[in-house]
Amino acid sequence: MNWKKNICNFAKQKRAIVGLEAAIILIAFVIIAAVFSFMVVNQGLFATEQGKTVIQQGIQQASTPLSVDGTSFVKTSEDGKNVIGFLVPLKTFGSKYVSMINETTVVTLKIGSNAWSNIYNGTQNATLGETFDNMLGNVTANQGSLFIQNSNGDQALDSSEKGYLVISLSPENAALVRAQVTIEVRLEKTAPLSLVFTVPESMPRDAWVNV
Secondary structure: OHHHHHHHHHHHHHHHHHHHHHHHHHHHHHHHHHHHHHHHHHHHHHHHHHHHHHHHHHHHHHOOOEEEOOOOEEEEOOOOOEEEEEEEEEEEOOOOEEEOOOOOOEEEEEEOOEEEOOOEEEEEEEOOOOOHHHHHHOOOOOEEEEEEEOOOOOOEEEOOOEEEEEEEOOHHHOEEOOOEEEEEEEOOOOOOEEEEEEOOOOOOOOOEEEO
């Protein structure tokens, strides 16, 4: 009888061991499933964040934070036969401020068949009520500067400030009447702001004419 009892006890012990092994395997599967689920969720969150960043960069590159604020002008020569300067009023659009430093801002200019890859020469402060003639006189020939009124002293155009992009032309590069002019302002990682107009056919002498 004892041997039968021993056999029964041994059988019971085997069932306990099998049950314990099954529990261990089940726990292992649960842990693996939890880790896998965490990895999937984490990768999903990472992909969502990356997608958000890409979308934001795409929107930024497809738009420009600058806009033309009012009427653009051309400065005629003393005989009124050509144009020796341009003035484009600018403001920020949908942004608190826009960096206009020389290193990251490019202004291209095309007059008829002539073109300049970059004429931008940085920012200058402008006093309230400063004349266009005075601004133009402070710009080197064949270059352009952004004059900022109400400036806080930095090289950025804030939403509370007024900007004037002033371009000066040398006599040999002056724009003739009926010439098509293209001015393009490109900031870092944004779409360019383009302005296209035609020099008027009849202009007064030594005057600012709106276009």
